[in-house]
Structures are given as structure tokens and as C-alpha cells.
Amino acid sequence: MAGEAISVQGRARVAGRAIATGSPYLLIAPALLFMAAVSVYPLFYGVRASLAEYKYGRELGFQGLDNYRRVLADDVFWQAMYVTLRFVLIAVTLETILGVALAVLLSRDLRFAGLIRTGLIIPMTVAPVVVGIVWRLIYASDVGIVNPLFRVAGLTPPDVLSHGTSAFLGLVAVDVWEWTPLIMLIVLAGLHGLPREPIEGARVDGASELRVFFDHTLPLVRPVLLVAIILRTIDAIGTFDQVFVLTKGGPGTSTQLIAIYGYNTAFRFSQYGQASAMMLLVLIGMSVLLVAAIRTIRGAAKKATGAA
């Protein structure tokens, strides 16, 4: 009888332990299922589509790596990749320099700092399509304001969207206008969290403001800055709306970013398999970039912690 009671107690204990071990997994299961549905499944579907043959929008079956071969042999793909990388490099660099400068400026006790900060973040709150429309009107050679401004200054009107180089730079300018505030906000938050002692110590020792910034502030804020740069880089690679509204990738292919070419390949030319392969190749490239960046951040964070 006593043995039976012990056995019942033991079973209850085992069951209790099983519940204790299993319940966290059960509790996160709905979230995991949701993530699988919205994130993993589309990725899986994309991989499958990249290995399939499509005709007239219908899937005909597995065709191995043919789509990848076609993409890698496609000159327009490489041209779009080149334009995208150039765009990301120039835009993100400018945004970083301007964003950090603005953040440092606003971290001081300026009058109306709150107002200025609010004004500066307005561009990034506007929908990208609207940004595209507004800048299309600004750049337009017939009704825009850029050409008249150049005329007033006695210069030749540039017809921004009519030439490859000026259209590309015009696109970069739009991106910088819209997304510099994001870097500014992230860096500003980082600056507010910095220890004051090393910076004040350097000032007491007579270091110039420039020296304090490059020797102390920048190294300390570097991990935060790198996060901001990574976020912007990922976002800039996928830039679509502004280009679609402003230039549709032209003149020629001068502003045809990879997102625009991928969209056209899938939805205008109905080459779903090639478009999927193209986007997966971009994803792989981005992942490599991300891993490298995360390693750099970790290294920088360790260094900064050591320095502090």
C-alpha cells in the first residue's frame, strides 16, 4: 500500500517535471508557428521557386540550377548589382557623416533642440512613395524648382532626371534627405548613454573638441553607430519606391537598382523563377555582409568596453 503511494507520488513528480520542462516550449509554440508562417515559409517558397520552371505564370516543375545560371549570365543583373552597391556605398556614407554630425550638434544644450530634432525627423516619417512624388516635382525639368534655381544663379539648368549621372545623384540626395535622421536618432541615443568621465577628463586635460570627438566620443559610440549603418545598409539595398516613382530605373539603366530589376523580372516579364534566384543571391550576399558586420561590432564593442 505504502509502495503504491510512493509510486503514485513518483509518477506525479515525473509528470510535473515533464510539464515544467515542456511548458516553455508550449508557450512559445504559437509565436514560433506564426514566425514560421510569415518568415520561414516565404523563404522556403522562394528557394523552391528559384529551382522551378515557370511559363506564362504557371509552374511547370523542377529545373535545377538553371535559373541561377541564367541570372549569373545576365549582364543586366550585374549592372543592377553594380548600381545598387554604388548607391548604397555613397548614400550610407553621406548619411553616416551627416547623421553623426547632427547627433553631436543636437546632443549639446541648444535652445530649441527639441524643435529642431522634431523638424529633422519629419522626412523619415513620410511614406517613400510620397517622398518620390515630391522629389519628382522638385526635379521635373518643366515644373520643378531645381532648374529655375540654377537659372537664377546664372548656371545651366541640370535637368536632373534627364541624364544618367545627375539622376543617380538626385536619387542619392533623396535617400540622404530621407534617412539621415534615422542615423542621427540612433547615434543621439548612443551619445546620451555614454559615460561622461573620460570625455570630461579629456576636456580638463585641455584636449580640443575635435580631439575629444575623435579620440573619445567616436570610439565609445562606435558599436551603436555600426548598428545604425547595418540597418541603413540592409534598407538601402532594398530601395524601391522612390526609384519606381522618380525614374523607373532610367535614364537607360543608370538608376536601375536590384529591387527594381527583380520586380520587373517577376511581375512584368513573368520570370518568377529567375526573380526568386536573383533575390536569393542578393540575400546570400547580404547575409555574408551582415555576419562580417556583426563580427566587427562585437570586436568594436569589446574594444570600447576595454577603453572605457
Place this chain on the structure above:
Amino acid sequence: MKRVLDARMTRRELLRNSAMFGAATFAVTTLSACGLGKKSSESNKIVIGAFQDNALAPLRDTFFKRFTDETGIKVQYNETNYDSWYQNAKNDGLNKTGAYDIYIMDDNWVPEFAAAGILIDLEAAGLKPNPDLLENGLNQGYWPPKVGPRLKDVANDEPKLYALPIDDDVQMLYYNSDQFSSAPTTWDEIFAAMKDKADPPNMYGWTIRGVKGNPIVQTYLPVLNSYGGAFANDDWTPGFDGAEGVAALERIFSFIPYMPRGIVEFDTDQEIQVLLQGQSLALTEYTGLTQRIDDPESSTVVGKIDCAATPAEEKSGPAIGIFNAGIPPSAPNTDGAIQFLDWFTSDDVQLDFAKTGSAAVTRKALTDPSAISEARWLPAMADAVDNSTPKPRTPDEPKMEDILGTELNKALVDAIGANGKYGGIAQKHLSAAADQMTSYLQQQGGYY
């Protein structure tokens, strides 16, 4: 109530309740997805999907109501932008969603939709096309095409009618009648007039759509066709990189000094604005513009813009880009859809459609004196449809157009920068487009 609020849940109760909640949510979503909330398929209603276009405004604003009044069948009209509707229609057809009874399509969608099996054979479904339909318009609804090159795998198939024309949209010449004593008939006449009368920026000689892709191809085609070139030859080789194609493009280059700055970035809106503000002698455009030329809210030259066939070199060769209506196999009300197409293309309705100034699809309507007295451009429309040249009838046409349109745009940029010394530019870019197009079609297979 207090007891319930105060009650603390044991872990077991939490798990049980969570499981029940999850199961309930799953059941509700799954059952809805399986169609418990099935759409209604009323026999007295048809759903028509379309893209937004000026040319479709009279259909939307007047004729659906009249159809309902005459037949008792309600019309639900879903209109969205061009790209979105193309995707919506294709997805609806491929997935057999059954959300629409009629797709209104651009003519170059028909080959892809018909080949993919997402349109029904209208004649097999009982439709008898009005024999007075303009032939070049009607031909755009057949797959495989009745005229022009065919893909190898449908080379010997009997053409079937998958779509009916509802608006014979075609390119015409629009000219300012204050500047011409009669309609110019050749490109030389147009060029002579711009040398004589154009005074940029007050009065331009000509204006175009210069944006890469479809817009600049539409600018080029009526000139190319008139010079004896072709988008694609009967054996699918490019028909624009020879002497005719080069001469046609150089003719456009010769207009550059008389065109507005920034034409490289001009699309329809900018191009027609120049004409409607009385600042251009002439241009070529599709028929949708007729809805605006006499509208005082759009135009400062009301009554002064006339229409004619696009100018000729060897012949007049406007591009045709008609709007078709087709029915998917999954349409909930096929009979109602057939009834609508039959009704709308009937003689009486087409005559009233022509009287709104629209591109009616029957000859009688476009040549009826009472209609012409209300819309002076109708004879020019009939003439343009009769002279029109279709784009290549293949599902790969959008890519072919993109290839040609990108090189044409590059050529225009180069020619503008060359300050009149544009020798060699046309040949270089047209040859590049021809090489890319040939290589693309070889890769796709089924052409050579």
C-alpha cells in the same frame, strides 16, 4: 465576478486554456480559408475588373448603369492602377479565385492570359461577335494570332477568340489647327512646319514620351512602322536595326531642337500638357487624349486640336493598343458576362459610345454622321485602326519592349548630348537592342 477576477490560474489551467484558445483560433481561420465565408455568386450581378484610364471613363460613368437598367444585371466595377490590375487579374485567373466575371485587359496581356488558360474561348461559350467590329481591333483578341509571327508550339493551332475589343485605342496625330491649314500627312511636312513655326519655349514643334520602356517605344513605333521597319519580323528577328529603323530614330532626333527640355523624363502627362497648353504644334498619342482636348478644365486650346492618321514616310503606321474584355473560366456569372459583351458591342450601344467621343469598336459607329458631328475625330480613329500595326503577339512582349525601350532611352540621352551630331548613335543602340532581344528569345525557346 470578483471570484473570477481574483482567481489565480495554475500552470495546468494556463496550458489548457491556451491550448483551447489556440485550437479555436486555428479552427476559425482554417474554416474561413476553406470557404465557409464563400462569396455570393448572384446571377443578376457581374464583377468587372479594370485599370484606370481616361478612355474607360464613359464606360464606367454611363454604360454600366444603362446595362443594369436594360437587363437588370448589376455591375460591380473594380478599378485600380495598371500594374496592380495586371497582377490581380493574373492571380485571380491562375488561382481560379472567381472574384471577377470580366477582365478588362491591355491587348498585350491576351497572349499570356490565353496561353496560360485563364481565359475562355468566347465563341465556344456562345458569343457571336458583331460582324461590323473593325478587323484590326478584333484580331487582337485571338490566340494564336491570326496575323504576324507565331510561337512554334502554337504554329498550327486554330486561332480562338479569347477577348473582345471594347475600346479600339490606337495612336493618332494630334495637331494644333491654328498652326496647320490642313492635317500634315508626312514627317517631312511636320519637320518643315516646326522649322518654320516653332519658337521654343513659347511654341514647341513636337513633344514625345521619352521615359525608358513602354513610353519611348510608343513614341518610336509609329515612326518605325511608317519607315517600313518593324518591332519584330515574321521570323522573330528584330526589324528595327536596319536602315529603316535607324532612319526612323534619326527622324525623331532631328526634332530635338524643337522639343521641350527634359523630354527624356516625359511620360504621357507631361507630353500632353505641352499640347493642351497650346505650346506644341503636334504630337502622336493614343485615343484617350480625345477625352481632354475639348475640356476647358484640361485645355487652353479648346476646339483647336484636330486629329488625323499618324504621318507617313512609306505609309501611316500607328501602333494599336486596344482594350479587350475576356472572361476567366472561374467567373461566377459567365452568362451575365457574355450578355454584357454582346450588349456593349452591339450597333446601338456602340453608336452611343462613339457619341461620347470614345474609340468605338464598330465601323458604323465611327462613320455615323450624327456621331461625327459630336466627336470630329471619329473618322481619324477608324483610319488609324485600319492602318495600325500590332506589337509582337507573344507573352514575352513586355521583356522585348523593355529591351528596346531601354536602348531607345539611352540613344535619346546620347543624341541630346551630341548637340545635333547624332550620326552613329541610332545604329549603335538599335544594334545593341537587337542583339539583346535575339539572345533573350533564343534563351526563352520556341521562336527560331
